[in-house]
Amino acid sequence: MDIAEYLAVIDRLCAREFPAERDRSDLVVGGPGYFLAELEASHGLRPGCAERRAGAADDFHALKEALSEVLDARKGRRQQPWGMLTLRVRRARGEAIPEPWSELSLRTDELNLWEPDETGRWLAVGVADRDPADGIQLLAAVTAMGPP
Incomplete structure (x- = not known):
């Protein structure tokens, strides 16, 4: 995908009704009050290839920033x-963190975040690269609730 396609996915998620229960379709997980979409994913990264993984992570972070610049102009x-x-600390202490924030806290280190616009929905974009045994993903979350 490219940035125009990422924007189209985000626009669709901002316009759709949230599901009543947790549901997954294609690369989107939804639940009461949120959607979490995988916009892009790395392929073929093996855990033993730290240098290659670091380069891919840098590429994904650059992609996040390029998408964020376009979103800044729009939102x-x-x-x-x-x-x-x-x-993550609050979750480890036993506090219930609502979705999608709980999953995002486990998969990302930081998010670019926009407050609600005319859709009334928060938007977050981040790179899931915390698990060296897993691929790297560019994620977008659309949610009715701001970060806890």
Whole structure:
């Protein structure tokens, strides 16, 4: 996909009704009040290839920033990068963190975040690269609830 296709996915998610229960279709997970979409994924990265993985992660972070620049023009300037460490700590202490924030906190280190516009929905974009045994993904979350 390219940035125009990512924007089309995000626009569709902003316009769709949220599902009543957790559901997965294609590369989108949805639940009450949220969607979480995999916009792009790495392929063929093996855990033992740290240098290649680091290069791919850099490419995904650059892609996130390029998408974010376009989203800034469409939605207004994003907030400061939203770090996920606090949510991970709160989750580890037993606090219930709502979705999609709980899953995002486990998969990403920080998010670019936009407050609701005329859709009334928050938008977050991040790179899932925390697990060295897993691929790298560019993720977008559309949610009715801001970060906890």
